[in-house]
Amino acid sequence: MFGDLFEEDFSFISNNHCGKGKKSKPRESEPPAPRDFTNLSGIKNQGGTCYLNSLLQTLLFTPEFRGEALFSLGPEELGTLDDSRKPDAKVRIIPLQLQRLFAQLLLLDQQAASTTDLTESFGWSSHEEMRQHDVQELNRILFSALETSLVGTSGHDLINRLYHGIVVNQIVCKECKNVSERQEDFLDLTVAVKGVAGLEEALWNMYVEEEYFENDNLYRCGACDKLVEASKSAKLRKLPPFLTISLLRFNFDFEKCERYKETSCYTFPIHINLRPFCEQTEMDDSEYMYELFSVIIHKGGCYGGHYHVYIRDVDELGNWQLQEEEDGLIEDKVLRDTENGREMENPLSVLKGILSEEEAKQIPVDQLGQKFLEKKGVSWNKKYRKQYGALRKYLQNHPQIFQMSPDGNKVGLKETHRLLFKLDSCGQDLQSPPQKNDVQWNCEKTPPRTRAASAGCHWFDLNDSKVQPIKEKDIEKQFQGKESAYMLFYRKAQLKRPPEARGNPRYQIPEHLLNEMNATNTELQKMRAECDSANNGIDLHLHLSSCYKFHNGALHPSLSWKESVVDLTIDRRKTLGDLRQAVFQMLESWEGDMVLSMAKPLPAGLHLYQVLEGDELTLDGIGLTDGADIFVWNGKEVGGTKVQTGPEHEPLVLNVLRLAEHNEGGKGQHFSEAQLVFSCSTSLGQLLSALAPAGGIILKNGSGADREAKNWEVFREEDMKETVRSVGLRDGCSVLILDSHDQSFVNVASGNLTAFTYDISWLQVKNFCGLEEEEEHVKITATIETVMSDIKLKAIRELGLEKELANESCLRPVSGNGKLLSPVPEDYTVKEAELKMGSLLGLCRGKAPTSTQLFLYFMVGSDQNCSPEMEIVVEETASVRECLNLMLEKSGLSGDNWHLRRLDWCYEAGEALSQENATLKELNICRGDTLVITEGKLPEKGLLKIPIWWLKPLRHKKHGENGQDQVNGITWKMDALQVSVQIMLTLYFFLLLPPFKALPEPTYPGLDLCYAGRIEIAGEASLEDLKMQALTLPCCQEQAVPLPSFLRVWTVDSKRPGKLLRDNKRRLSDYRLGARVEICIEPLQEEENLGPQELLLRVQMGIPGERDYSDSRDLVWDISKECTTWALRQRVASHYCLPVDKIEIAKYFPERFEWLPISSWTQQISKRKRRKKQESLQSAPYHLKDGDIIGVKNLLLDDTKDFSTVRDDIEKEKQKQLALEKRKSRQEHVQDPFFPKEKLPTKPRKPEVALSINVGVFR
Structure with missing residues (x-):
């Protein structure tokens, strides 16, 4: 029901990953980023594993699960990962990978850990990590997998010990007071959200409110053995140390038939007393008090979203630096008062003072920020970030004072500054004691309070790789809305942590994991140091003045470029003095002054700019970037020539x-x-x-x-x-x-x-008037306003031709393929003639058309091979009929059985010029157009010009063959050899043809279309008239057709028979055929007059043992009573004289080369065994219509259910290759920055896939 419910939505992730100022480097080669200021590690999202990440972080921050339970299991019980590939070794991989992941999250100095090894131990090998699932479902499945993995170890009861609870359901008889009870175990409590205000109300409804059996709803008591009144209730009999509560936020609306998410307000307390909901209430209150420590949050709707988790840091492992809002207001007020009295001091002295007081040479940058907060009473970000930037960046910008560790996480004072600062601070103490108003800001007097100090809890938001501190009151924001709480985790308040666990991530971690994490951290530090060196290293190109000479306004190497340039790699954080020293060491033979100047290669040569000065400045500070060019010289001259420098020269x-x-x-x-x-x-x-x-x-x-x-x-x-x-x-x-x-x-x-x-234009003129094999050509200078007649006169003069030729010649543009185009009117200018600079013109004999005349091409018929293209000049006011007569006269044709058509874009006769009295100008005939003289008069209004195709079978059966012969297998063997040969030929051509050469368009199997000609017929004529007129075509006269009723008429659709035209007396206009209709005629062996309720199908019997069919046969099916699967099976069975239950049928889809079996089981009976209305085969998914091919399998001889043929396989492979080519072409267009981006289609919802974790057998 919730197929796409937990599909992850990544729309909130920014796409801005651009960096600046560093070398481009592959992302995979960079080491993972170190932890941020929170000192907590996130978990990488593998594509859809945010639900897994949230639950794993909750288990990690459950110290009793992490330490007392999981880490207490050693290799002697779980085995080792090294033995996991041994066939007989029983290694409990899931607990081992979970131990290793927790150790990485606690100890590895990286921003986010990977769960790849853990998910592989789950047996996820089919991209399961890319699918989103329900975290409540994962909680139950993961606990089950852990229980199974720990069977036979001391941790076999880990889950039961921490999360197992018992609910008891009781029914009390009102008459005999007999109590009937039933216990239920739980690992998490599922509570309703709909119609409930909060968690306490939901628990009250479940474990305090009673349900009564009375009136018509009585309870049969086992003791009384009769129906009685009773009350039913539930109580919590046993409370686990950790209580997991799953909120039912997703429901289904049965009225709208759609799923939805409950986003109404649902409150839950930080501390909750479960005494009212328990069976036993005599114990101390501390036994019933629970504290919230984790909230898994779902952001999004019921079709997609994202998980993250709010967690309380019980052991205070993270660095929680969020301050109280009230403290911030007080600090801002006092800060304003202080700044009114004096200018804001330089933070450099404050930082130097803090670092000079530290015994260690270096301290973490995050710790320096904390000490700055304690000393000044205000954080660095609030006071100095706007002016100086981030603290880490500020420290890196002062390398002469501060010394950073290779990974950039620690900082200290350089020794010289440490000593100087101590001396300066002592002198200041003797001379100027601190003022009174400065004393109250001493951190030792009034340290700033954080929320952790007052409330005693640190909350963090762990969102995949990102971890940030939050306030406890931020939890209230998750009571309602699209981003709201989905799972709650409570722990008993009386569970106390030992002092040694506080702030100690190494607590209870096994020794072998500690060693592994220490080794990995050492490797990470080494990788970061190497990466830091690589990222901050810049390559400089040193150009030596001894290898250059100055000429033609710039510096040029006297030798090759390679011999004149020396490459030097240096850290961008080093100073200019360090660079100068490195250059001195490289050039040991250098004598005299050495000046370093910025240089830049220009098209003219190398040019020098500013001199690099300030040896104490960093290379990054003076603007040196990777690949910079530096010229090494004496600052005055190069090779005895004075060189002017700077952008002005x-x-x-x-x-x-x-x-x-x-x-x-x-x-x-x-x-x-x-x-x-x-x-x-x-x-x-x-x-x-x-x-x-x-x-x-x-x-x-x-x-x-x-x-x-x-x-x-x-x-x-x-x-x-x-x-x-x-x-x-x-x-x-x-x-x-x-x-x-x-x-x-x-x-x-x-x-x-x-x-x-x-414009100053140049035109080329070629002489086409002479008889020489190679014509001369000249260049003529002209402007865009030059008249074409002047260009012609200049060309005649330059070519040395006779002046008399000026009146008997014209200029014609020459196309790229050498064709002479329409002559240009002599009164046109170069601009009006639309000639480009460098255009080639041909000087040809014949007068040029005037501005009111049209130069036209024409041909007889659209076949250029049979009819050469001719030229003619006509007045634009001439009519179409006049133009046609001139063309007929020039081409030597006579008679009035001709008309004109335009030449369309594919060089075929197109639209007819039907308005013979209209002028060429009115019909928008332009200079250079091509017209086609077509035989035949113009069709009168109401006439249809219809192309006729002749439809005939490819193979013909001998007289006397019937369906029964095919069934019994008498004739199919005779065709087997012919079929096999056809299959082999098809395969041969498919394999040997070039990959980009398309094969001929396939038509219906067993049918052949042959073009017969074109007829003209009135729209009021009948279908019988059309058949009679089609029989007059030459191709059709060869066929012996006694009567029109022996013909079947189809429309042509995509080179296949389309719609069957019935009723010989019906007018053609009633069929609404359209102007571009094409008709195919099929000859028949007997008369046919199909009624409106008769369906014509082509049935073909499968050849036993072969993936092929015998010739198709026409089957007329009366659908006036019903058009169902059962009726069709009966009709086909009777046609082949077979039992109905001994055949299988399927419809063929030639455009897809697929067969769809026609089964009756889905249409007979519904789930409630009531007869369902049978669907027509003319509707989806079959859409049965005239001419459809029905494949038939005789189960007495062939029990295979595969209807496809070898030809189908070949054509499908071709379609797949074409689709692949289209997809590649589309991807290339999308990647093209000049290709317009189309609106992307809506993302399809993924089907629901069950979540599973595979566990080995350890019993």
């Missing part, structure tokens, strides 16, 4: 272009181009003087490689004083230099060089 590489002459550049090149280097501080005037001494103008284009397709902008006279950088020029920008001759291509209005935008 960065060299820029500019692409300087000039218009190419005819003999310059290669094919497709329209500019002569050179790359020159200039300082970014160079003015535009200096740049122009260097590039155009005789004068000219500069144009800017910053679009890089696509510069020729963009607009050029002229720099104004007032820009000449600006620097190259200030006007927006960057590396790779292009500037065009135009002299006075080249300026004819630009528009200079009245000599005022204002900003303008004109």
Whole structure:
């Protein structure tokens, strides 16, 4: 009923895992993170194990379960994990793995432990850890598994000793006072939530309130032997040390038929007295007092959610630093008063003072934060975090004062600062004693109170890997709502912990586990130290000045790059002085001053920036990152040349272009181009003087490689004083230099060089007028406003052709495959002709169409192989009929049995131009369109043009064969060889064809569709008229069909017979066939006139011993009375002359290549043995209709229930491969950042799977 009830919902987890400032490193190679300030370890979620994590943490923080029970069992009783693989060894793996997990949670310095080994000991090998389950169910199953695992050990009664209780149910006779009682054992109490205000009320209803048998509801007393009045009640006879209470929060609404979660308010106390609910009430109150120590919480609804747990730290193993809210208010007030009188002091002196007073060289950072809180009366986060950041980060930013441990968890003062601080503090004590108002903040006088000090309990929220302290009153938030308490755990108040257990996680842990955890911690520290070194190590590239020379505005290596650079790896937390010393040690032969400068490789070469100064600063502090380039030199010159440094002298590489002459550049090149280097501080005037001494103008284009397709902008006279950088020029920008001759291509209005935008385009013109094998081609310079007639004249002049050709030629664009496209009107500009820079034009004979004329392609029929494509120019105001006549005249055709159609996207004759009097312009016929001359007149209004297919069987049986012959197995052997050959051929083609070449689309087995032709028929004609007209087609005339009643008519659906058309006298318009209908005709051996209540099926008998069928046979089934499974079985059995109980039938689904057995058992009788209304086979799941294939198995000869064939297996495999390819393609699209993300479908609910833990036999 609760199939997806506990499916985990991870929507609350953040997806932001991005780091910053560190080397990218695989996550698996990093050691686990250390424990946070709480000093408690969480548990990793394996995907759906939050319910398990919550229960395990509860058991861990049950000290009596953890120490006195579980850890007291040694290897001599449980065995060892090393022996678990030995065949004869009886190793109790579950308790051993639980011991090991608890030891890791208590002692290992890691943020979260893994339960993988434990769940493997459960026998979970089928991804059970990915499924969410009910924690109440897990509690019972885990206890049962532990009991079974501990049989024969001293811990055999562990669960009973701690959790076992007894409830007694009593019935008291009102007449003889006889008491009848029955005991029930329990490990947890299940209490109702619906309609109850809280736990006490639920217990009162269960164990105080009595139920009375009276009136019509009497009780038969065993002593009186008659029906009497009686009272029934229940009491707690035995209370366990630990009381587990399961809340029934999930219910089912039988009116709405849906499940729901009870989210109403349900209170439960921290301390509870169970005396009113117990049978024995004479003992002291302390025997009945229980304290809450764990609350497992379910967050979410009845279809998904997440578990976490609130736990009281009984042994005070964690670091609980949450302060009382009232203390915080008082501290804030006094802090404001203090800050009003003086400025906020530097925390450096406070931290140095605390560390100098410590005897140990290093203390944990968390402990330093606690001591800071005690000393200042306010936490670091509250006072200094906003200004200085987190405490750990502040300490790391002062490595010259504080010395951090390799894992970053401990800190101490460097020895020099420790001595200096002691001397300074002594002098201060002698000269300036502390003021009076400072004394009251001494932590020794008034230490801050925490809630633990006053209330005596530490509560934590353990949410998988995350652990954080909470207040006891936070439990009240879990009384109601979607996030609310689901299980409660109480412990007897009189259970006291020994003093040595307080704050001691090593208490009662066996020696071998202590040794294992110590070794693992040592390994973790080593891994963290190595990881810390790797994460903080940066690789620097040292460029030696002796290997460089300065020329062309930048530094260039005189040798190879590899020989000029020395790599150095150093810790980013070291100082610049340490780096300088390391460089000195590497370059022992260095003489003179050594200056380190930041360098950066630019397109022009290596450029130097600021000098690195401040030897006491850290490398991270001065901004050195991984892969930084540092130039080592004397700070003045390189190779005798003075080097200008800094961003203001960065060299820029500019692409300087000039218009190419005819003999310059290669094919497709329209500019002569050179790359020159200039300082970014160079003015535009200096740049122009260097590039155009005789004068000219500069144009800017910053679009890089696509510069020729963009607009050029002229720099104004007032820009000449600006620097190259200030006007927006960057590396790779292009500037065009135009002299006075080249300026004819630009528009200079009245000599005022204002900003303008004109494209300078280059077009190629190829000569198609000559007869030479290789036609010439020239490049013509033009702007977007150049008229096509001017381009033609220039091309004729450049090609050296006759001037007279100008009136008898035109320009036609040439496509990528070499096809000549529609001529461009001569009055068009380059922009209007939509020509791109570099386009190839063909100079062809013939006049170009005017702007009112259309150049069209046309062909006769849509087969390009049979009919070549022809060209024609017509006026756009010409009608369709006029255009058709011109095309017929040009193609040499005559007659009026023709019409025009458009060529569709798949190069076939498409939509007909039925409005013959409409103009080409009105029908949106455009220049360059292709029309198809199609034979036949346009269909009149109301006429249907229907493609006709001929349907014929692939194999024909000899005359005289009937169903009985097939049943008796007389004829099926004759076809066996033919069937086997067909199967082998199918397999052969499937295996040998290329994987991406699709096989022909399968049709119905045993049927063949052959295209017969197309007919035109009125919609008012009858079905019989359609049959008569179809018989006039050439393909159909070959068939000997005596009458139309010997034909069966189907619609064609996905290359298969679809709907069967009945009633020869019915009009075609009544069938609502649609405009794109296709019809197939099936010839028959006898006349047929099916009624509306007759269903036509194709039945085929399975061949015994073969996965194949004999030829299908038509079966007409009258469904006027019933269309049920039983009726169909009777009809099929009578057809084959077989008993009904000796056949099995199934329907074939050809699109899926699957068979669905048609069974009658599900439709006969309901559970209450009342006859149920029988469902029609025409509804789900069979949807039986005309033409369906029914497979039949003769159980007398073939008792197999498998209806599938070898062909079905092959086609299914093909479908699977196609689906796999589609899935891969879809995944590639989803990963593509430019692919639009579609809305994700709703997550399907997973089916319910029973929870189980596998345990070995130890009895």
